[in-house]
Amino acid sequence: MKWRVNVWTWITKEMFYDVIPKHCYALLDSAHNYLVSRGYINFGVVPAIKDRIPAEPSKPSVIIIGAGLAGLAAARQLMLFGFKVTVLEGRKRAGGRVYSKKMEGGNKVAAADLGGSVLTGTLGNPLGILARQLSCTLHKVRDKCPLYRVDGKPVDQDLDHKVETAYNLLLEKASKLRQLMGEVSQDVSLGAALETFRQDYEDAVNEEEMSLFNWHLANLEYANAGLISKLSLAFWDQDDPFDMGGDHCFLPGGNGKLVHALSENVPILYEKIVHTIRYGTDGVQVGAGAQVFEGDMVLCTVPLGVLKGGSIKFMPELPQRKLDGIKRLGFGLLNKVAMLFPYVFWGTDLDTFGHLTDNSSSRGEFFLFYSYATVAGGPLLLALVAGEAAHKFETMPPTDAVTKVLQILKGIYEPQGIEVPEPIQTVCTRWGSDPFSLGSYSNVAVGSSGDDYDILAESVGDGRLFFAGEATNRRYPATMHGAFLSGLREAANIVHHAKARTMSLKIEKKPSKSTHYYASVLDDLFREPDLEFGSFSIIFARKSSDLESPAILRVTFCGPQTRNHDGIRPGRHLSNKLLFQQLQSQFNNQHELHVYTLLSKQQALDLREVRGGNEMRLNFLSEKLGVKLVGRKGLGPSVDSIIASVKAERGRRKPGTLKTGVMKSKDTTLRRKIVRKAKVVSGGNRTTSFPASSSRIKAVGSSTTTIPLTNLDLEPKPVCAIGSAASPSLNVRVNDDMESKSVGSSVHLLHNASIGDKFEGNFGSSTAPLLNVGGNTGSNSDGPMYPRNTYDDSTDTCVPPITGNLASQHTSGDGDMESMMLDGECRM
Known part of the structure; x- marks a missing residue:
């Protein structure tokens, strides 16, 4: 279905x-x-959905600031999910910048959309779904749009086509120019580029053609609610690939129908002008007038213009990243004059017509008319004011504005013998002066980019303060559906954070026995990870070759650190390097800190290939894969099944035919023989030297195996674990009855290792552990990579790594590596 x-x-x-x-x-x-x-x-407003809203909310409380489409969408979703919702609205009405004004006079009544008016695309548009649920048939905006000259005469269609073609050609040239300019285009306006190309044609066009060209520029400024002199050449059209398909439509009766349906039964407190938002670990407080509203979370949906204006004080202050995004993004202006007439004198066969001006600075003044005669319920006409003219219109007396509009209409229709009557009622908008909007909708200004929409959408305060609205929607900014979708998005985010917070509290209050059990099992499994490089260890959940199968990643921070030994170019990804160092510093007094995340097998393999050390890998995780590192509890209970399956699978592995008693004796013999060779040279920078002659270290799964170690001096000093790749020296742990030492190189035998167990060696300097020891896992030039058992799918058997070279490597600061290969072969 x-x-x-x-x-x-x-x-x-x-x-x-x-x-x-x-x-x-x-x-x-x-x-x-x-x-x-x-x-x-x-989602939506039909009984099948409304009836599922619980009568008594059982989940955390959310305060929503603003009853526009974003706020209403979020409110209904959260109520459906059982949250306690309170909406604070500064106006006396809901809808925000979507406002259908009822105009009437005599026996004429009509609904005028003074704010958002056009549904831009119906395919996939959630507002189209709401309209269907309300049984409203959308009216397609017809393509017919005749243009009229300054003197009121129609523009020749051939000339119109010629200028439109030239205009589109200039836009194509501007697009090619930004490609040639690269990043420099981010500091150049679209207007500057168009003006440069337009000058090439200036001598070849007449006055009427220039007026036509200016009309197209006015239409462009209308679409972006901004002056082209302030629009970014690089990113002004960054949302074009995501345009909704289908027709552009009017909603008969006005978009206020949507607002009315969405606000039904939503607890909205009107005329609550918010001036303060406090947020912290214990919840939020919202100050409105003399009242303070408390909740668990707050969703701010005020327009970008209000955020720019600074009328709301955030405590603590918003992160600088968000403040910079608010400052960079543009927020433009569009105004309208709505006129209700006694009858329709302009005809009902069109929905739009345009008018030219002879002055480029006023090109947006009443440049486009919308006919609502077929959808508003009465003879309604709207005149649009865009660009620079929209700003001047803010201070124009309403009577002067109406007089100018009537002069234009009379110039168009009276020569045709059509009388233009006096309007019954008129309304002039002042969106730029409205303290609850301070503008119309957002655009990408010079110096900004689509990234700033994402920055505005980011939550703040560890899931306490959220943001929604058209200016937080990168794909659908400056649209009604963009605002609505952002409300749905943030409702989902709030649910996610609330659930995570609740689960965290439950775990802290009453950790189950299974939690401790799986944590212990996970520690045991990571004693023998499937992949290990730098400070990163990975366990694969399945033995199959399925690259989408899950994997558990562990990142280890340990001991006081001075620098990372995987190597990183100075100054690269400084923020991640500082993060890494801060985490290291924070846990200087602890032996180890482990953080985890879930990846796919393919992602794990991709991570292994990242060069540049731990900092570069951290950057890859956050920037490329978009994952977050969490503590063991943060993985959640879903990972327990993965841990259990890996444990069971490893339990089925057959080490060979060795008898337990033999394994124990051989374990002792092998350990002693290897350690006797590991002479530690005293001094601050410890290293271990080995003869350059060839040695063959053979270990086979048989109790009769001999292991000639001709190059090793045998002294009873057991050595165990290879140290962390992030450590300036390698931590070496020995048996409980032995003293721990820090050495520059070591040989690692698994606990209670026998001849039949895996042998691992690190014959390197103190700057980096083992490069590669056999197997088919490859090598990593900037970090260690250990061989692990792989599987033969055809036989369902464990196939250990067969051969490989023991390498001594040194990784310099710029990532270059020098290595000396010792012909040491390891067999199992």
């Missing part, structure tokens, strides 16, 4: 039980929860 085919129903997972295998029911549950929580299905 496709929900978007029947948006009046509630889709349950049980509806799909008979079409999927039973072993996939768990996946169905996850998929259904994902789609519902993120607003892909089961």
Whole structure:
């Protein structure tokens, strides 16, 4: 069943039980929860959805600032999920910048959309779904749009086509120019580029053609609610690839229908002007007038203009990253004059028509008219004011504005013998002066980029303060559906943070026995990881070659650190380097800190290939893979099944035919023989020297194996673990009855190792551990990589690494490596 085919129903997972295998029911549950929580299905205003809102909320409280489309979308979703919601709205009405004004006079009534008016695309548009749920048939905005000259005469269609073609050509040239300029184009305006190319044509065009060209520029400024002189050449159209498909439409009766339906039964407190938002670990406090509202979380949906204006004080102050994003993004202006007439004198066969001006500075003044006669319920006409003219319009007396509009209309229609009557009622907008908006909608200004939309969308205060609105939606900014979708997005984020916080509290209050058990098992498994490089260790969940199978990554921070020995170019990814050093410093007094995350096998292999050391890998995890490192508890209970399966799988592995008693005796013999060779040279920078002659270290799964170690001096000094790659010296641990030492190189035998067990050696300097010891796992020039048992899928048997070279390596600061190969072969 496709929900978007029947948006009046509630889709349950049980509806799909008979079409999927039973072993996939768990996946169905996850998929259904994902789609519902993120607003892909089961959202809207129909009874099947409204009836599921619980009468008594049982989940944390959320304060939503602003009752626009973003705030209302989030409110309804959160109420559906059982949250206690309070919406604070500064105006006397809901809707924000979506406002359908009822105009009436005599026996004429019409609804004028003074704010957002056009549904820009219907394919996939959630507002189109709301309209269907309300049984509203959308009206397609017809393509017909005649243009009229300054004197009121129609523009010749051939000339119109010629200028439009030239205009599009200039935009294409501007696009090519930014490609040639590269990053420099980020500091150049679209207007500057167009003006440069326009001058090439200036002598070849007449006055009427220039007026036509200026009309297209006015239309461009209308689309972006900004002056082209301030739009970024590099990114002004960054959202174009995500345009909704389908027709542009009007909603009959006005978009206020959507607002009315969305606000039904939502607890909205009007005329609550917010001036302070406090957020912290214990919750949030929102100050509005003399009142203070308390909650667990707060969602701020005020327009970008209000954030720029600084009328709301955040305590503590917002991160500088977000403040900079607010400053960089543009927030433009569009105004309208709405006029209700006694009758329709302009005809009902068109929805738009345009008017030219002879002055480029006023090109956006009443340049476009919207006819709402077929959708508003009465003879309604709207005149649009864009660009520089929209700013001048803010201080123009309403009577002067109406007089100018009527002069234009009379110049167009009276020569045709059509009388233009006096309007019954008129309304002039002042969105730039409105303290609750301070503008119309966002754009990408010079110096900004689409990244700033993402920055504005980021939550603050460890999941206490959230942001929504069209200026937080990178793909659909400056649109009504963009605002609505951002509300759905943040509702999902709030649910996620609330659930994580609740789970964390539950774990802290009452850790289960299974939690301790799986934590212990995980520690044991990481004693023998499948991959290890630098400070990173990885366990694969399955033995198959499926690259999408899960893997558990562990990053280890240990001991006081001076620098990382994987090597990194000075100054590169400084923030991640500082983060790494701060984490190291924070745990100087602890022996080790482990943090984890889940990856796919492919991601783990990609991480292994990253050059430049731990800092570069941390950067790869956060910037490329977008994952977060958490403590063991942060992995959640879902990882327990992976841990259990890995433990069971390793339990099935056969070490060979060695008898237990023999293994024990050989273990002791082998350990003593190897350690006797490991002479430690005293001094601050300890190293171990080995003869250059060839040695063959052979270990086979038999109790009768001999191990000639001709190059090793045998002295009873057992050595165990290879130290952390991030350590300036390598930590060496010995038996409980032996003294721990720090040496520059070591040989690592697994605990209670026998001849049949895996042998690992590190014959390197103190700057980096082992490069590679056999196996098919490859090598990493900037960090160690250890061989692990692999699997032969055809025989379902464990195949250990066979041969390999023992390498001594030195990694310099710039990532170059010098290595000396010792012909040491390890067999199992």
